[in-house]
Amino acid sequence: MSQGRLLYAQSGGVTAVINTTAAAVIATARARKVPVLAAKNGIIGALREELIDTTKESAAAIKAMRWTPGGAFGSCRYKLKSIEQNRAQYERLIDVFKAHDIRWFLYNGGNDSADTALKISQIGRELGYAVNVIGVPKTVDNDLAVTDCCPGFGSVAKYTAVSVQEASLDVESMAASSTKVFIIEVMGRHAGWIAAAGGLAARNAGDPPHVILFPEIAFDEAAFLARVKATVDKVGYCTVVASEGLKNAAGEFLAEAGTRDAFGHAQLGGVAPVLANLVKQKLGYKYHWALPDYLQRSARHIASKTDADQAWAVGKAAVEYALAGKNAVMPVIVRTSDSPYRWKIEPAPLDKVANHEKKLPKSFITRDGYGITAAARRYLEPLIRGEDPPKYLKDGLPDYVRMKKALVRKRLVAYSVGD
């Protein structure tokens, strides 16, 4: 008699530590002698019956996977429709589970994925196939409900804070005769969690960043320019952290309202150049701007140890919950103390997590709208503590690994995922 297999799938935008979670899942299951399959490119692979046999991956590869960024088995941006709209898709998943004796399904993602995981657990029951479905938290956006923070966020937070510190030291040393304003654009289309993390770079009052532009606060051009000017007058330069989701008073994204390419198309993904041009036109300062984009969420080399530890812990707990018969839950991070910082993992019902969004509290933004409060610092600072560097090889590059991704033999007819 088969003992059953565990299926693991990654979902949505990847993080610097999602593979740390994947490594924990595989290591924990291996220790319990449970074979793990991984969906190739996330839920799309599960639908297509493209299942990676992780038992073919060496122990060394699993070890190196722990510190490798990206999604080791592939991820996807693909949201299942509701059961009413596309029941066949859910039934297909259950068929695949049945065909491969999948008794446990771990879905590693954000809000949408928690919702999908919940639905899969329901339809399995309905169709008489008991599969234990566990959501596993992951997102650089830090917007999952219930959990105190999301694995992936601490590392992008650390990358951002360190980068702001470093670039500011550079600008500070050049400002007397050259660049006076430096703008760094960070991710966070809907919430200012990452922008807020940039504020951690300031250890002391007056330290950069001097201005944080949150998506939660409508952009006020005159006030922004006055603030930049006052800062340059006072300290000689000004560092600005701008969220990509910054909007004007009319609710339009600044990144889209500003620049046009040679064809007249709105240029996407650039609030920083819009602000830089504004500073140049209205204040005449020399500027530089940076847009790290994917670099910020894949920078495993500067991962937070706290984040990596939590990414591992949720992966381990997910397997333990699944094998213990839990269903439709997610291991979440519970903060038990700020100082000293203490946390533990607990199961939370998926329906409490699914489709909710954790907003940046108003109490985290200073009254002037340009900085973070002591409360924000108390929450954020423990999340970037500690380092967890990858192993480096002799050639000066990290020992990042690509998995073999050997697929198990298909047993069902082909299935078209469509668009």
Next chain:
Amino acid sequence: MSQGRLLYAQSGGVTAVINTTAAAVIATARARKVPVLAAKNGIIGALREELIDTTKESAAAIKAMRWTPGGAFGSCRYKLKSIEQNRAQYERLIDVFKAHDIRWFLYNGGNDSADTALKISQIGRELGYAVNVIGVPKTVDNDLAVTDCCPGFGSVAKYTAVSVQEASLDVESMAASSTKVFIIEVMGRHAGWIAAAGGLAARNAGDPPHVILFPEIAFDEAAFLARVKATVDKVGYCTVVASEGLKNAAGEFLAEAGTRDAFGHAQLGGVAPVLANLVKQKLGYKYHWALPDYLQRSARHIASKTDADQAWAVGKAAVEYALAGKNAVMPVIVRTSDSPYRWKIEPAPLDKVANHEKKLPKSFITRDGYGITAAARRYLEPLIRGEDPPKYLKDGLPDYVRMKKALVRKRLVAYSVGD
């Protein structure tokens, strides 16, 4: 009788390891009981008689300075005119040297600084004030003549290679359903050294980056698009490293030829968005692009150990040369062996270094114009070897330091530097 003082000044764009050189200068001089002054904001501070007394800086601060990015005493973009054009400026410098008993002047910069250092040494002799002037190499651009490589370059090279590796792993895992083309724009307006270093990310044939766009090769739109498409067809995604100095066949910078801001002004500093829009318009692929800007040259947290060691060695040698009575020389890095990589420091006459530019050899670029050759790899790879992380504090941030910068009392009348 006074024993004389040593003046150290930083010049031009700073690097991740210019302070490592500064720390070596101070540590070496302290061991020889020679007091070190540092010009505040580079040569401008020397002209203004704004001289920092480094004997007031604690040993702990000097130690932390070694791993702090930016220019600890300030730098500037300010080129002295020729002696014929502005002799008074050179005479002022000599007046400042005399007033503060400065017998040794160390100028830490690139091509222009080597030229300035040379002129100062000449005019000192002419005016009957013997000051030993030593140029100290520094530049992320790696374009100094004579020296095998430039302190500062190895670290930006390592940052670039690691970032390309990390972001590519991210894109690779998303490409099946999302982003297919990732473009990273790197520094190097006149030479493709940093772009070439991005090529180190590829350990094996077929690894990203798949396309490198060098300033040395005129951009061919059709060929570029064909290459991107062929890469996506073959491996599912495509990573592009683009030099900010990329030009079209007419010799115009692509970054300036492309986008306009809302006011119709050419938007500066963005060849990546121009390429991204091109990929979108002509190939229809979803793209992401990154522009790390100052982040790449200030990323001390991912500095190359080779680079940091060389930055230290040139600082130490510069003091030793100066105190030994050498004049108008620069300690340069001589590579004595590729494998194993071996190097030593030797003095080179400043007139051999000044105003020359080391170009990226044609033999470093593959025949198709999009990659680096084995010869390039042989040259570049040792420069990114080893890690030299800063110390981190409990709060998760590096122990970067700001110096006290206590100025010595002025002895001369005020001097206006002008523009």
